[in-house]
Amino acid sequence: MVGAPLNKTSLPSANGTRTTTTLSSNSVLALNTGDPTVFEPFWQKMGDKCDVLIRGSDLMSYYSDKNNVCWFLEPELGDAIKRLHGVVGNAVTDDRHIVLGTGSTQLFQALLYALTAPAASEPDEPVSVVSSAPYYSLYPEMIEILHSGLYKWAGDAYTFNEDGGPYIEVVNSPNNPDGTHREAVVNGDKGKVIYDFAYYWPQYTAITSAADHDIMLFTLSKCTGHAGSRIGWALVKDKDIAEKMTDYIAISSIGVSKESQVRAVKVIGVLCDGCENDGLVESENFFEFSRNLMAKRWQKLREALKHSECFTLSKHPRQHCLFTGEFTKTLPAFAWLKSKEGIEDCNEFLRGLKIAGRGGKAFGVDPIFARVSMLSREDEFNQFIERLVVATKGISNGH
Amino acid sequence: MVGAPLNKTSLPSANGTRTTTTLSSNSVLALNTGDPTVFEPFWQKMGDKCDVLIRGSDLMSYYSDKNNVCWFLEPELGDAIKRLHGVVGNAVTDDRHIVLGTGSTQLFQALLYALTAPAASEPDEPVSVVSSAPYYSLYPEMIEILHSGLYKWAGDAYTFNEDGGPYIEVVNSPNNPDGTHREAVVNGDKGKVIYDFAYYWPQYTAITSAADHDIMLFTLSKCTGHAGSRIGWALVKDKDIAEKMTDYIAISSIGVSKESQVRAVKVIGVLCDGCENDGLVESENFFEFSRNLMAKRWQKLREALKHSECFTLSKHPRQHCLFTGEFTKTLPAFAWLKSKEGIEDCNEFLRGLKIAGRGGKAFGVDPIFARVSMLSREDEFNQFIERLVVATKGISNGH
Numbered sequence: 139m140v141g142a143p144l145n146k147t148s149l150p151s152a153n154g155t156r157t158t159t160t161l162s163s164n165s166v167l168a169l170n171t172g173d174p175t176v177f178e179p180f181w182q183k184m185g186d187k188c189d190v191l192i193r194g195s196d197l198m199s200y201y202s203d204k205n206n207v208c209w210f211l212e213p214e215l216g217d218a219i220k221r222l223h224g225v226v227g228n229a230v231t232d233d234r235h236i237v238l239g240t241g242s243t244q245l246f247q248a249l250l251y252a253l254t255a256p257a258a259s260e261p262d263e264p265v266s267v268v269s270s271a272p273y274y275s276l277y278p279e280m281i282e283i284l285h286s287g288l289y290k291w292a293g294d295a296y297t298f299n300e301d302g303g304p305y306i307e308v309v310n311s312p313n314n315p316d317g318t319h320r321e322a323v324v325n326g327d328k329g330k331v332i333y334d335f336a337y338y339w340p341q342y343t344a345i346t347s348a349a350d351h352d353i354m355l356f357t358l359s360k361c362t363g364h365a366g367s368r369i370g371w372a373l374v375k376d377k378d379i380a381e382k383m384t385d386y387i388a389i390s391s392i393g394v395s396k397e398s399q400v401r402a403v404k405v406i407g408v409l410c411d412g413c414e415n416d417g418l419v420e421s422e423n424f425f426e427f428s429r430n431l432m433a434k435r436w437q438k439l440r441e442a443l444k445h446s447e448c449f450t451l452s453k454h455p456r457q458h459c460l461f462t463g464e465f466t467k468t469l470p471a472f473a474w475l476k477s478k479e480g481i482e483d484c485n486e487f488l489r490g491l492k493i494a495g496r497g498g499k500a501f502g503v504d505p506i507f508a509r510v511s512m513l514s515r516e517d518e519f520n521q522f523i524e525r526l527v528v529a530t531k532g533i534s535n536g537h
Numbered sequence: 538m539v540g541a542p543l544n545k546t547s548l549p550s551a552n553g554t555r556t557t558t559t560l561s562s563n564s565v566l567a568l569n570t571g572d573p574t575v576f577e578p579f580w581q582k583m584g585d586k587c588d589v590l591i592r593g594s595d596l597m598s599y600y601s602d603k604n605n606v607c608w609f610l611e612p613e614l615g616d617a618i619k620r621l622h623g624v625v626g627n628a629v630t631d632d633r634h635i636v637l638g639t640g641s642t643q644l645f646q647a648l649l650y651a652l653t654a655p656a657a658s659e660p661d662e663p664v665s666v667v668s669s670a671p672y673y674s675l676y677p678e679m680i681e682i683l684h685s686g687l688y689k690w691a692g693d694a695y696t697f698n699e700d701g702g703p704y705i706e707v708v709n710s711p712n713n714p715d716g717t718h719r720e721a722v723v724n725g726d727k728g729k730v731i732y733d734f735a736y737y738w739p740q741y742t743a744i745t746s747a748a749d750h751d752i753m754l755f756t757l758s759k760c761t762g763h764a765g766s767r768i769g770w771a772l773v774k775d776k777d778i779a780e781k782m783t784d785y786i787a788i789s790s791i792g793v794s795k796e797s798q799v800r801a802v803k804v805i806g807v808l809c810d811g812c813e814n815d816g817l818v819e820s821e822n823f824f825e826f827s828r829n830l831m832a833k834r835w836q837k838l839r840e841a842l843k844h845s846e847c848f849t850l851s852k853h854p855r856q857h858c859l860f861t862g863e864f865t866k867t868l869p870a871f872a873w874l875k876s877k878e879g880i881e882d883c884n885e886f887l888r889g890l891k892i893a894g895r896g897g898k899a900f901g902v903d904p905i906f907a908r909v910s911m912l913s914r915e916d917e918f919n920q921f922i923e924r925l926v927v928a929t930k931g932i933s934n935g936h
Contacts, residue, residue, distance in 0.1 A: 156812070173599050175597055177597070179594075181592075181593035181597070182593070182594040184593045187593065188591070188594075189590060189591070190591045190796075191589070192591070193580075193587065193588055194580035194583045194804060194807070195577050195583075195587075198764060199572050199574055200764045200765060201572065204567075238625055240789075240794070241791050245791060247789065251682065265824065272730055276614070276788065279786055280789075283649065284683050284685040284774070285660055285685055285686030286685055287683075287684030287685070288683060294675060359599075361675075363597050365598060366597050366599060366791060366792075368790055368791065368795075369792065386682070389678050390642070390679075391638075391642055391643045391767060392767065393767060393769065395765070395794035395796060395797040396795075397765075397766060397797045398765065398796045399929060401796050402782070404593075445590065506789050537592075
């Protein structure tokens with residue numbers, strides 16, 4: 139999942155969609171959300187291969203398949219999702235129900251409901267929901283917004299006082315914001331675990347095994363970069379949970395845009411074709427393309443911060459990737475910056491450089507940390523690097 | 538808004554999307570939801586006029602217009618919505634913020650949040666939400682699902698004990714299920730009113746004035762019939778409320794499908810062109826076409842029930858319609874059937890005829906009432922009429 143861009147007013151000069159970015163040195167760089175526009179060039183290169191034509195009388199019904207648990211899922215999208223996981227090898231889809239959501243954000247909320255809704259009409263105590271810090275900043279926001287009697291945010295999983303009662307742990311791996319690989323840490327008898335695999339794709343990390351958990355979340359936004367489509371999916375073993383999630387999404391929005399679904403079918407199909415025809419047309423392998431892009435960006439960032447007196451970056455392990463067949467670096471979607479001594483608030487310091495990030499506190503940790511998106515358009519990313527370099531020079535020159 | 542189709546299992550033989558309906562006399566007619574497939578023939582007739590082509594690299598960002606309160610609303614859709622209300626004359630859009638939702642269902646929940654979220658972090662008592670019975674069955678479901686501490690369902694507005702405290706009244710006009718015209722009935726000092734105008738379009742009712750309330754909800758589903766697109770919008774006077782609604786939708790689903798938005802722009806544009814060129818090509822006026830369709834269906838239904846010993850239908854007033862310039866009948870999207878003496882449960886009786894409706898209890902009234910959709914495809918509607926006629930004959934013949 140991604141950071142919801144709520145703090146719009148702090149970004150006066152941010153650019154809208156589909157406009158050419160015209161950055162001046164005075165523009166604030168809006169890198170506080172993970173808008174994945176970095177991948178646009180690949181899809182531009184695909185020309186008309188991904189074109190989708192929708193006619194006036196297409197897709198008018200609420201229903202896609204009344205015989206499926208998730209009755210608003212177009213069967214072709216279910217097939218495309220299974221094919222995608224088969225091609226990438228990052229998750230087991232056998233014996234799973236696919237539940238579709240308006241992004242994985244909506245599915246996360248559907249899961250909170252499905253895992254806590256009482257059989258009787260009145261709930262007991264709200265169920266605690268935890269995640270290891272630094273945790274994705276939207277988790278507490280989503281959990282707390284309606285003051286639900288079904289569940290409550292209970293903070294960092296590491297410090298959670300597990301007392302034998304029911305709880306939910308969210309495991310985000312690789313983790314937003316810091317790109318680390320995560321496992322469940324509470325391991326209580328009555329715990330249920332949501333695996334949020336938004337970033338478990340080859341451009342960000344080694345695919346070390348096909349994940350085989352009971353509840354797994356994925357999103358198109360961070361896989362192909364089509365964030366505007368708002369398509370996410372859950373792979374769910376238990377039919378009862380899948381049914382309750384479907385009920386939640388029916389009540390929350392009566393299903394998910396059919397236009398987005400049809401387009402996702404096309405985009406995923408072209409992506410899979412490109413991966414499978416790898417030997418023939420190398421440049422049409424999306425993950426190779428996007429991995430190269432991410433690798434170049436991370437190289438530039440590490441280079442820029444090599445002698446920085448302001449920031450440090452943590453290192454990530456190399457791992458063997460089943461998808462590429464190589465030992466590969468982790469290339470997170472976000473830079474998780476730690477400010478050096480003398481800079482107490484990393485995000486404030488970035489703001490001084492006209493870089494909008496998101497401060498550590500939102501992720502449950504110290505303000506010496508801040509998260510900055512690595513997924514922006516090319517010119518924004520280059521400006522980001524330039525400003526980091528200038529800042530480093532400025533300080534080392536005594537300015 | 539529309540009835541969420543949660544009770545799938547009771548409809549074993551219902552048909553999926555885009556399949557030709559093959560009805561046998563044993564099929565259960567799934568008329569328990571308001572799936573508006575009745576309007577498909579109009580859009581088929583439009584041929585390629587409504588075609589939308591989406592390329593692989595289009596619409597990838599979360600953002601549509603960072604300078605707008607509702608930053609995920611495509612500006613062209615905002616313009617199209619204003620034009621539509623201008624052409625139809627059913628609502629004032631001046632000095633309003635447009636907030637987009639994944640159907641008006643999501644917007645209703647965004648409003649509950651926006652109208653009750655406390656300035657401080659802990660809410661007081663949950664705010665009561667009421668609506669005059671018979672009320673739309675999804676209102677209580679949406680309000681109660683998460684056991685929110687911000688708001689609670691308080692039932693029928695007519696029997697609400699207004700004590701001077703804050704409350705919310707939902708006014709659905711014309712009303713789902715019974716097609717009546719509604720006004721707010723509580724009228725307390727601290728009340729806020731949500732006007733749900735899902736059915737305030739010329740095919741269902743006379744447009745008697747341009748509605749000019751502070752908070753008004755509309756949905757594409759019941760206007761053009763494009764329910765699969767999940768596009769709804771709110772016209773909101775107060776900027777603070779519009780901002781809070783936008784925040785809710787950001788947290789709930791990080792915006793609304795861009796593909797659906799682009800398609801809605803096209804569909805609304807073709808609809809408006811057709812209305813404005815009315816003199817030239819009569820058959821291209823969507824509201825004329827759809828009104829004629831609804832009128833024929835209501836005539837058939839009234840004819841079928843004329844001598845019925847099972848059901849009665851209430852009458853609706855004729856009113857002067859500013860859109861058509863004529864005195865017109867109300868032609869509701871649902872038949873609100875009342876069973877005659879001896880039939881205690883109208884919906885159960887319908888089930889015996891293999892007609893799936895929705896019983897009065899879900900709408901807060903007696904089971905002698907049931908709601909049946911008038912918006913199905915033609916063959917399903919004809920079967921519905923046929924079964925009503927057979928039932929009437931069966932009873933009058935003493936079978």
